[in-house]
Amino acid sequence: xxxxxxxxxxxSVALAVTFLFAFGGAFIPGTAGQWxxxxxxxxxxxxxxxxxxxxxxxxxxxxxxxxxxLGSTLLMILAISGVIAFVR
Amino acid sequence: xxxxxLAFAAFLTAAIGTxxxxxxxxxxxxxxxxxxMEAKYAAPLGLVSVAAGSLAxxxxxxxxxxxxxxxxxxxxxxASSAALVGALISGLIGQSFLAVVLGVxxxxxxxxxxxxxxxxxxxxxxxxxxxxGERSGTxxxxxxxxxxxxxxxxxxxxxxxxxxxxxxLISGLSGVGGGWIKTPTTSEVMHVPVKVxxxxxxxxxxxxxxxxxxxxxSQGRIVVSDAALVAAAGLVGGTVGVRLQHLLPPPLVRRGxxxxxxxxxxxxxxxx
Numbered sequence: 001x002x003x004x005x006x007x008x009x010x011x012s013v014a015l016a017v018t019f020l021f022a023f024g025g026a027f028i029p030g031t032a033g034q035w036x037x038x039x040x041x042x043x044x045x046x047x048x049x050x051x052x053x054x055x056x057x058x059x060x061x062x063x064x065x066x067x068x069x070l071g072s073t074l075l076m077i078l079a080i081s082g083v084i085a086f087v088r
Numbered sequence: 089x090x091x092x093x094l095a096f097a098a099f100l101t102a103a104i105g106t107x108x109x110x111x112x113x114x115x116x117x118x119x120x121x122x123x124x125m126e127a128k129y130a131a132p133l134g135l136v137s138v139a140a141g142s143l144a145x146x147x148x149x150x151x152x153x154x155x156x157x158x159x160x161x162x163x164x165x166x167a168s169s170a171a172l173v174g175a176l177i178s179g180l181i182g183q184s185f186l187a188v189v190l191g192v193x194x195x196x197x198x199x200x201x202x203x204x205x206x207x208x209x210x211x212x213x214x215x216x217x218x219x220x221g222e223r224s225g226t227x228x229x230x231x232x233x234x235x236x237x238x239x240x241x242x243x244x245x246x247x248x249x250x251x252x253x254x255x256x257l258i259s260g261l262s263g264v265g266g267g268w269i270k271t272p273t274t275s276e277v278m279h280v281p282v283k284v285x286x287x288x289x290x291x292x293x294x295x296x297x298x299x300x301x302x303x304x305x306s307q308g309r310i311v312v313s314d315a316a317l318v319a320a321a322g323l324v325g326g327t328v329g330v331r332l333q334h335l336l337p338p339p340l341v342r343r344g345x346x347x348x349x350x351x352x353x354x355x356x357x358x359x360x
Contacts, residue, residue, distance in 0.1 A: 004221075008150035015143055019323050022140075025316025026091075037312035040319050044139040045301050048294040051146070055157050064224045067158045074161050077168045078299055084172065085303035 003058045010054075011047060018043045049078060089123045091317055098133075098321035099328075102141040106329030107336075108345040109286025111138040111267030111293040112322070114352055129311060131264070132304040135297040136315045137322040138265045142294025144326025145287070152334065153221040154287045156229050159242055159280065164292045166249045167256035167266060171296060174260020175303075186262055187356050193258070194353030197272035202346035209281045211236035231284050240281050248278035259296060267293040268349060275342070282342045286333060 018040050025037025056071035089097075097119050105112025113134030120130035149155045215230055215237035222229035227242035242248065251273030255266030267289045274285035304310050333341065 004150050004153065008147045011143065011150065012147040015147060015323065018140070018143060019320060022316045022320035022323065025312055026320055033316075034312055037316035040316050041136070041301060041305065041310060041312070044136065044143060044319060045298045045305075047143050047146070048139070048291075048298045051291070052161065052295060055161065059224075062224060064158075066225060067161065070158075070165060071161050074165050074168065074295070077165060077172070078295065081168065081172050081299045082302050084176075085299070086306050 095321040098318040099325040102322035102325030103329040106141040106326045109271035109289035111265035113265040132310045135300045136318045139297040140319045140322030141326035144323045145330040148330045149287045156222045160288045160292045163252040167252040170253040170256030171260035174257040191353045191356035194349045198346040198349035209240045242278040265293045
């Protein structure tokens with residue numbers, strides 16, 4: 001199994017977990033529903049960042065250093081954007 | 089908005105957004121605002137729909153090896169940087185002027201995609217299933233089209249990056265995702281097959297949406313119960329959209345994309 005297939009499996013699990021959290025957030029009343037909905041949003045935020053990080057590691061491993069550097073730069077920009085958003 | 093109507097709107101826009109690589113927020117946010125929801129609460133729900141559609145599409149698109157991640161990462165650096173600049177200067181530009189610019193861009197993209205006939209990238213009989221995927225160290229790859237395999241290479245990259253910068257800037261200024269600019273730019277400017285362009289945009293809009301959601305969460309603008317409902321419906325819609333994208337022929341996807349862009353363009357200009 002190649003690395004993209006492993007990533008695909010991981011994201012399939014994330015998809016199922018997010019759906020369960022989303023369903024709970026939409027239909028469970030009270031604090032439990034609130035937590036479930038918040039967890040859903042957290043997975044939606046984390047999944048694409050994990051995907052880029054995974055690609056960076058994969059590209060570094062196979063020696064595609066130019067794109068590994070580009071991926072790292074993108075992660076850095078995302079981190080800076082997040083920090084600026086919180087500070088402002 | 090009634091929860092059933094909200095779920096239906098999120099399902100439909102995520103399906104269309106994933107099918108065409110548009111993201112879906114550009115469709116969902118106007119619907120929510122028209123239904124009476126305040127824009128400051130509608131925009132986060134739009135991004136939830138985009139993120140859900142992107143996540144729903146990911147497993148299938150990764151297995152089919154139709155996303156060009158190298159192209160996505162390279163263009164997203166420019167788009168994200170421009171989006172950051174756009175967000176920082178968003179108070180300086182009038183929303184009415186911005187709506188007209190968005191509308192004109194959508195109409196130009198619609199015309200560019202709609203005018204073109206046939207398939208630009210033709211199958212190569214010497215290729216096999218083992219060749220499918222992106223090429224290491226380049227912005228090229230091979231994607232499956234029925235029983236055949238089509239090679240492609242991104243061309244006019246500097247011009248394409250300018251388009252991505254425009255997409256990011258507009259995204260940062262307006263608060264809607266830039267997938268509806270990224271897909272036509274990747275397809276019509278960089279000459280990447282429309283299915284690869286749509287799949288790659290679906291990946292990158294998920295990245296942009298993640299940052300946007302972080303911002304909205306920090307501002308306390310996400311109504312969790314509504315967001316969860318939109319996410320659940322968006323995940324289902326995204327799954328349906330990516331299946332349809334796999335089944336439909338590229339010219340049909342491209343023409344459908346043009347029609348949707350034309351509708352978006354007219355709506356933006358009329359409702360400014």
